[in-house]
Every structure is written in structure tokens, then in C-alpha cells.
Amino acid sequence: MFNVDVLIRAAIALAIILCSIGVYLLYNWTLKFRTGSLLTDLGPKHPGAFTLVYFTTPTCVPCKTVQRPAIQSLRQMLGNALHVVEIDAAERPELADRWGVMSVPTTFLIDPRGKLRHVNHGVARAEKLLMQIHGGR
Amino acid sequence: MTTQTQHLQKVDHNALKANQLTIITLNLLAFIFNLPILAAIVAVVMGLGSLLKVPGFLPLYRYFYKPAGLLKPDVLEDNPEPHRFAQFLGFIFMTGGSVSLFLGASALGWGLVWLVIVLAALNAFGGFCVGCAVYYWLARIKVPGFAKTPPIGFFPGMKPKTRV
Numbered sequence: 001m002f003n004v005d006v007l008i009r010a011a012i013a014l015a016i017i018l019c020s021i022g023v024y025l026l027y028n029w030t031l032k033f034r035t036g037s038l039l040t041d042l043g044p045k046h047p048g049a050f051t052l053v054y055f056t057t058p059t060c061v062p063c064k065t066v067q068r069p070a071i072q073s074l075r076q077m078l079g080n081a082l083h084v085v086e087i088d089a090a091e092r093p094e095l096a097d098r099w100g101v102m103s104v105p106t107t108f109l110i111d112p113r114g115k116l117r118h119v120n121h122g123v124a125r126a127e128k129l130l131m132q133i134h135g136g137r
Numbered sequence: 138m139t140t141q142t143q144h145l146q147k148v149d150h151n152a153l154k155a156n157q158l159t160i161i162t163l164n165l166l167a168f169i170f171n172l173p174i175l176a177a178i179v180a181v182v183m184g185l186g187s188l189l190k191v192p193g194f195l196p197l198y199r200y201f202y203k204p205a206g207l208l209k210p211d212v213l214e215d216n217p218e219p220h221r222f223a224q225f226l227g228f229i230f231m232t233g234g235s236v237s238l239f240l241g242a243s244a245l246g247w248g249l250v251w252l253v254i255v256l257a258a259l260n261a262f263g264g265f266c267v268g269c270a271v272y273y274w275l276a277r278i279k280v281p282g283f284a285k286t287p288p289i290g291f292f293p294g295m296k297p298k299t300r301v
Contacts (some may be wrong), residue, residue: 103264
């Protein structure tokens with residue numbers, strides 16, 4: 001039987017969880033301010049194109065089975081409007097750390113003006129990436 | 138980048154994750170339903186895990202999470218010692234929390250339980266193990282018994298990315 005005490009405690013728990021998610025989102029938000037200094041890692045600029053920075057490792061299974069095909073289909077759809085930079089986090093861990101990559105796959109979507117639009121920790125399907133490119137969540 | 142040799146072992150990070158997820162779930166239930174006994178059980182299991190040098194809720198991973206397809210092995214090259222230390226640290230906090238709750242110090246007790254929830258969540262969802270970072274820090278200042286260094290190229294406590 002649920003009583004008031006249980007409901008209050010559940011509400012407190014929910015509030016703490018929401019606060020934690022807020023802190024996580026804030027962390028992602030602060031990444032946007034660091035993008036300027038990180039863009040030098042990506043090599044030559046591609047004017048007018050979105051840049052997708054994709055962190056992976058050779059043995060990451062979801063990277064091979066889901067993330068890479070998603071990026072490939074996105075490439076086919078968008079052509080030159082999308083520039084993909086794939087980074088092996090195992091080979092370049094210092095880069096992964098600088099970008100705040102905690103697990104693979106992680107994708108960073110940077111708009112043509114060089115601003116970080118979205119960070120996806122974990123698999124991001126083609127539809128999601130496409131929505132992010134077109135300005136949605 | 139250093140050239141030191143490291144003797145990393147195979148560590149199944151999803152066994153650790155199953156442990157953390159179970160700790161989070163049980164502690165949340167303990168808090169919501171005001172069940173200090175459940176927090177005490179979590180403390181005991183973590184203590185047993187520390188003693189046996191395995192994740193306390195390893196049987197749940199073997200017989201529930203894996204068969205149910207919720208988690209698959211994610212074996213990485215890593216040091217197991219910092220993770221054991223992290224669990225031991227969790228056990229200390231959980232024991233302190235449980236004892237406080239039984240002594241009537243609810244704020245302190247639940248505060249410690251929540252600390253374990255937050256640290257376990259940070260590890261399970263963020264890939265950062267605070268207990269491991271503490272271990273590596275103690276190793277750095279040469280505290281006896283703390284000898285391992287983080288996998289080369291990785292920030293202390295951060296989940297390694299090299300799969301076996």
C-alpha cells in the first residue's frame with residue numbers, strides 16, 4: 001500500500017535523479033563552449049558542411065553493426081553537406097579524453113559555423129542524426 | 138605518452154555495471170520504502186564481494202542480466218584492483234549509512250546511501266569510477282598496497298576503451 005511517506009520519498013528520489021540528469025546535460029552544454037579549441041583536432045575545414053566527429057574503437061560491436069551503417073546512409077543522403085571525421089579512441093586516447101568521450105560510440109555534430117550542436121553518448125541512429133542536422137532534437 | 142609496460146587483465150565491465158545497477162536499484166527501493174534493512178543487505182553483499190574479490194552481485198549478472206539478454210560481456214583490458222577498491226569504498230559508505238539509519242541518524246544514513254547511488258550511477262552511465270580514481274591517486278602518493286597505474290593514455294578512473 002502506498003502511503004504519503006512513500007510518495008514523498010519517491011518524489012525526493014525523482015528530484016535527485018532529475019537534478020543528476022540536469023548536471024549531465026549541463027556537462028554536455030559546457031562541451032559546446034570548448035568546441036572552438038577542439039576544432040583544430042579535425043584537420044582542414046569543410047565550409048558549408050556539417051561535421052560529424054565519430055569516436056569508435058576497432059572492437060566496438062555496436063559501432064560496426066549500428067553506428068557505422070547509420071553514418072554511411074547519412075553520408076549517402078547528404079553527400080558533401082556532411083563531413084565525417086572518424087577517430088579511433090583506442091589509438092588516440094588523449095583526443096578522446098580532450099573531447100570528453102567516456103564510451104564508444106560517441107558522436108559530436110558540429111554545424112557549418114563550427115558550433116557544436118549535439119553530443120550523442122552511445123549509438124545514434126541515422127534518423128536521430130538527421131533530425132539533429134535539421135534542427136530538431 | 139609513456140612506454141612503461143603494464144600487466145592489464147581482462148575485466149568484464151558489464152559485470153561491474155550489473156553490480157552498479159543492482160546497487161542503485163536496491164538503494165533506491167530502500168530509500169523510497171524506508172527500508173534500512175535493504176540498505177544493510179546491500180552493504181553485506183558489497184562486503185562479501187570485497188572479501189571474495191568479485192562484484193558482490195555477480196550471481197545476478199550470471200543468472201539474470203546475461204541470460205535475460207539485458208547485458209552482454211564487455212571485456213576490456215584494465216586493472217581489477219581499483220574496481221575492487223571502489224566496491225570496498227562503497228561497502229564502507231553503505232555500512233556507515235546502514236549503521237546510522239539503525240541508530241536513528243536518518244539524514245546521515247540516507248545521505249551516505251545516496252552518495253553510493255550517485256557514485257554507482259556515475260560509473261554505470263558515465264563510465265567514470267570515482268573509487269578507482271581514489272585508488273590511482275593513493276598509488277601516486279605511494280601508499281602501500283596501491284601499486285597499479287591507470288591503463289596508458291587514460292585518465293585515472295575513466296573507463297578504458299581497449300576491448301580484448
